[in-house]
Amino acid sequence: MSETDWMYKDYQITQAIDIHRRMVIFGECRSDDKPTAFLCGYYEPLLLKDAYSEIQTGRYLEMMELFLQRVQGQIDKVRTEQQEMDVPLDIITQEMCDPYQQNKNLCGQMIAIEPIWFRPEERIAPKQIGYVMADKTPSKDSLVYKRLYDGLSKSCSYGYILGVIKPEHQPDWAKEAIRNLQKNAKMRKGEAR
Template identity: 75%
Template sequence: MLETDWMYKDYQITQAIDIQGRMVILGECQSEDRPAEFLCGYYEPLLLEDVYSEIQTGRYLEIMELFLQRVQGQIDKVRAEQQEMDVPLDVITREMCLPYQENENLRGQMIAIDPMVFRPADCIGPKQIGYVIADQTPSKNSMIFRRLYDGREMCCSYGDILGVVKPEYQPDWAKEAVKSIQKSEIIRKGDTR
């Protein structure tokens, strides 16, 4: 939970809980004509502009109850997502990885992203493990990888990775995903000949 001091209209946002990229916010009215009014809503910091949604105002107890319901709702969404994963959620640690050399080509390697770069609800093994598909992107300090659990392509800097996952710590589901990616790469190469 974050204690904050930013404003939304006449409300000072005093609490914000970030669960899965969406903050549940609680605010207190700073206007003298509404001294006992509180606010509850959602806040999402986006690239072009911040988005506030589902804003409700009212007395302290009803808004606090709504705040707690919304936090519980976000927790339930994260829990449901993790239960659907049906794979071990154990976090990959630095000790489970081989260190990499700065000039080493990591393309085709199974890497683990440092869990500290994720939001707390996303610090689980399936969201850490990726397969490097493009090393040394134009910035020369980042790479593109495919997250093995869901196939999502992402970019990260070298400083964000723990290293190459040691074979004995590579989960079976991740090994299968790598085989599938490599098979697709072979088929694509054959189609371009």
């Protein structure tokens, strides 16, 4: 939880908890002496304009109770998402990786991204593990990888890489995902001929 100093209309946002890509906010209208001068809602920073939603106002205790319910709701969403993952969630550590060498081609390697670069609730192996598809992108300071759990294409700077995962620490589900990627790539090459 973090104390903030930003405003929403006449309300100073005094508390905010950022979880599951959404921030639950609590505010107080300090220029108003009404007992209903408290606010609870959601906040999402967007590129062009900040988004506030489900804003409610009321008495302190009811808004604080709503705030806690909404935080619990966000926690429940994370818990449900993680329970639906059918793979171990254990984090990949430095000891489980070989350091990468910047002049070495990482293409075709299973890498782990430093967990610190993820949101706290996403610091789990399925979010960390990737398969390098392209090393040395046009910027020459980053690479492109497929996140093995869900197949999403991502890019990152070399400074985000924890290392190349040692064979004995490569999860079976990740090895299977790589086999599927390679099999699909061969099929596409065969179709192109």
